[in-house]
Amino acid sequence: MAAKRVITVFGATDRQGGSLVRAILADRDGEFTVRAITRHPDSDPARELERLGAEVVRADMDDEGSLAPAFEHAYGAYLVTNFWEHMSAEREKSQAQALARAASHAGVQHAIWSTLEDTRACIPLDDDRMPTLQEHYKVPQFDAKAEADHFFTEAAVPTTFLRATFPWENLSSSFGPQRDENGVLRLSFPMGDSKLSGIAVDDVGKTALAVFERGTDLIAATVSIAGEHLKLADMAAALTEAVGEPVEYHPMSPDAFRAQGFPGAEEAGNMFQYYADCEHQFTVARDLAAVRELNPALQDFATWLAANQDDLRLAWK
Secondary structure, X not given: OOOOEEEEEOOOOOHHHHHHHHHHHHOOOOXXXXXXXXXXXXXXXXXXXXXXXXXEEEOOOOOHHHOHHHHOOOOEEEEOOOHHHHOOHXXXXXXXXXXXXXXXXXXXXXXXXXXXXXHHHOOOOOOOOOOOEOOOEOOHHHHHHHHHHHHHHHOXXXXXXXXXXXXXXXXXXXXXXXXXXXXXXXXXXXXXXXXXXXXXXXXXXXXXXXXXXXXXXXXXXXXXXXXXXXXXXXXXXXXXXXXXXXXXXXXXXXXXXXXXXXXXXXHHHHHHHHHHHOHHHHHHHOOHHHHHHXXXXXXXXXXXXXXXXXXXXXXXX
């Protein structure tokens, strides 16, 4: 039997990278084994991945010299940065450039770069519908990733550009409904009647694994993924049915959302406004039938809700 090929996964103890680690480990008869990259190999999440069968290696995207062991003898690599950890577009680009250089030096045969659209193609910097942030961006976490795409092509890294979208798991954390003064759950987004593209985090990992399994077919391709496109009112109705109490959709203006003052409120407000104002381009790019061809187990929102309703109830107590 041929030895399994190594896939190096950054962000292995976070949601997105962790979803690919789980997908590889679950496919016991598959062709890949996983190297889980973390800054904290002694943490409980890292130790759990090791217990499940992952090789755990320490590396830090802010320390380019630490990256070589992460890529050593790896066939492939899943490369993802976490804007929300520091909320700096320039730092995110610097991390991506370090990843591209290290992957190129190691001769990685297939990388997946977790990227996003450049929102300025739809809403230019001089468009006053939304404020410009960090001097150069409309939605920094989108635009910085898009700008970083060229690092991989210029470094001649064979790369698939994977564009995900809003993870439904956010509904149990940062963007979940809040109780109003009467105790009613209110889902507040600045999106009016526009559709929000969402996806289950596990499906990001399963789809990424399918991309690796396709070999060279999708190198240089952009693969944009989602599980379903839904209006927020329809999401609220589905949440109501799933958790057994009313969840009301409360549309806000983008300015009101940005003015809430929590860390990242302006960034998130711009992001949701981009989803709404550029709905057609964003949803058309995410052809659900094409995604399902890669990942036949792709979950729609109702399927995800059925599996996660208890977690949602607990989070919203």
